[in-house]
Amino acid sequence: MSELEHYSLTVNGVERQVSDAWIGESLLYVLRERLGLPGSKGACEQGECGSCTVFVDNAAVCSCLVMAATAVGTQIATVEGLNDDGSLTDVQEAFITEGAVQCGFCTPGLVMAVHHLLDHNDSPNEQEIKEALSGNICRCTGYGRIFAAVDTVISVRKGVSS
Amino acid sequence: MPIFIPSSLTEATQLLSKNPDAHLLTGGTDMMVEVNFNHRHPDTVIALRNIPEFQRWNIDTASGLVHIGSSVPYATMEHGDLAKALPALAEAARTVGSPQIRAAGSIGGNLGTCSPAGDSLPVLAALDAVVHLQSESSRRSVSFAEFMVGPKRNSRLPNEIITGVSIPITNGWQGYAKVGVRNAMVISVASVCLAIHDNKVRVALGSLGPTIIRCTESENWINSIGLANIDHSLAKEFADHVRAESRPIDDHRSTAEYRRHAVGVLAARLLLRGVQK
Numbered sequence A: 001m002s003e004l005e006h007y008s009l010t011v012n013g014v015e016r017q018v019s020d021a022w023i024g025e026s027l028l029y030v031l032r033e034r035l036g037l038p039g040s041k042g043a044c045e046q047g048e049c050g051s052c053t054v055f056v057d058n059a060a061v062c063s064c065l066v067m068a069a070t071a072v073g074t075q076i077a078t079v080e081g082l083n084d085d086g087s088l089t090d091v092q093e094a095f096i097t098e099g100a101v102q103c104g105f106c107t108p109g110l111v112m113a114v115h116h117l118l119d120h121n122d123s124p125n126e127q128e129i130k131e132a133l134s135g136n137i138c139r140c141t142g143y144g145r146i147f148a149a150v151d152t153v154i155s156v157r158k159g160v161s162s
Numbered sequence B: 001m002p003i004f005i006p007s008s009l010t011e012a013t014q015l016l017s018k019n020p021d022a023h024l025l026t027g028g029t030d031m032m033v034e035v036n037f038n039h040r041h042p043d044t045v046i047a048l049r050n051i052p053e054f055q056r057w058n059i060d061t062a063s064g065l066v067h068i069g070s071s072v073p074y075a076t077m078e079h080g081d082l083a084k085a086l087p088a089l090a091e092a093a094r095t096v097g098s099p100q101i102r103a104a105g106s107i108g109g110n111l112g113t114c115s116p117a118g119d120s121l122p123v124l125a126a127l128d129a130v131v132h133l134q135s136e137s138s139r140r141s142v143s144f145a146e147f148m149v150g151p152k153r154n155s156r157l158p159n160e161i162i163t164g165v166s167i168p169i170t171n172g173w174q175g176y177a178k179v180g181v182r183n184a185m186v187i188s189v190a191s192v193c194l195a196i197h198d199n200k201v202r203v204a205l206g207s208l209g210p211t212i213i214r215c216t217e218s219e220n221w222i223n224s225i226g227l228a229n230i231d232h233s234l235a236k237e238f239a240d241h242v243r244a245e246s247r248p249i250d251d252h253r254s255t256a257e258y259r260r261h262a263v264g265v266l267a268a269r270l271l272l273r274g275v276q277k
């Protein structure tokens, strides 16, 4: 049943070899179990929770629904690579300062979704923010703190002190 | 290599002929759920994401058709010129899953799965869309009604690939409405697409039978009355006609009784929106 596979993926700008993989493996599984990048979380493995959100060619998608071997030749970006030097991004800082992290399981996926939103729209309204984050489930915070973090990033990026 | 990523349609159809057991993959939002839960064990996969014509769409005003390649994702249908040409499709696309699902999930995949709850399907049915299929040796186009033959069953032959759809542009209002348990990330419990063309109403229902149901009796009834005469009480009668044509079942998402109620409410609401009353 299982086939041996060798292919390479470009993750956070670096070409990585994947070997001895079964073709049906999801990108989430390959990132976490084969490439040592456990930042992306797996909770549902059916596209419902968003905790596995990564960028594939700049689109925010659920890595649990990407067949890893078909992502050859794409640019994959994970939460580990948001800043080249590994320092925290403004979104991550805002999540901390606004108390948007409780158990933290949803956080990497939400951080990716927020970056994706604000990279495409620097002044989203409330409805746009809610819609953009509607694919990310958080069971702890009740979302208020997360929306506060998004508002903080928007203000800081506009040079308004928060 | 059990995974193929062809860069042309010719290459893809040849690969499928040579590998008849291959699984076709577009966005993966249906297929990977099955793979992750061990319901599907692909040994050979043909990923269609690199076929340029599958990613294209165009609005051909001369022929009055919008062509959408099978890999075009919902995210593309939600905004811009495509949404202006096909507002009902844009509304349907916006109800699909979440932004992450809409970035990957495609119209070709929705047709491939052919679930009665597929949100693009009532739109294709109401707008008289045509589905294009191609094999190594032939190509054909079938109406949506001929394409969907049952729940998760379509008339695609094993050696055929869905290349895209052509959707006639209507000259009247069109819209889509869906009921589910919440606003985001929800498979429909009942859905309706209503479109007006040459002052005639067309209605198609999702999640209300084994296939998408085109309500020809309800259409004939309301069209014999004429759009100009529609008021709230006629809209209520229209709801009952649509309910009578629906074939809902009880399942894990809803009861048949609730579905029958909901579909009438949605149909009447869309009709009144369509005639601006």
Ligand SMILES: Cc1cc2nc3c(=O)[nH]c(=O)nc-3n(C[C@H](O)[C@H](O)[C@H](O)COP(=O)(O)OP(=O)(O)OC[C@H]3O[C@@H](n4cnc5c(N)ncnc54)[C@H](O)[C@@H]3O)c2cc1C
Binding pocket: A046, A047, A048, B023, B024, B025, B026, B027, B028, B029, B030, B031, B032, B033, B048, B070, B095, B096, B097, B098, B101, B104, B105, B106, B107, B108, B109, B110, B111, B112, B113, B117, B118, B119, B120, B156, B160, B161, B162, B163, B185, B186, B187, B188
């Ligand atoms: C969390 C979640 C929420 C969802 N919500 C909705 C929703 O609200 N509404 C809805 O309608 N759907 C929903 N879906 C289902 C899914 O996203 C859609 O059906 C989508 O259109 C599938 O497209 P895809 O490109 O991802 O298909 P894939 O998974 O790639 O393929 C689906 C099927 O079609 C076949 N196929 C793919 N492309 C072709 C082709 N070109 N020719 C022939 N066969 C082909 C595949 O072999 C497979 O059997 C949801 C899925 C998830 C995971």
Ligand code: FES
Binding pocket: A041, A042, A043, A044, A045, A046, A047, A048, A049, A050, A051, A052, A053, A062, A063, A064, A065
């Ligand atoms: S693990 Fe991918 S969406 Fe939940």
Ligand code: FES
Binding pocket: A100, A101, A102, A103, A104, A105, A106, A107, A137, A138, A139, A140, A141
């Ligand atoms: S902080 Fe626990 S799930 Fe969001």
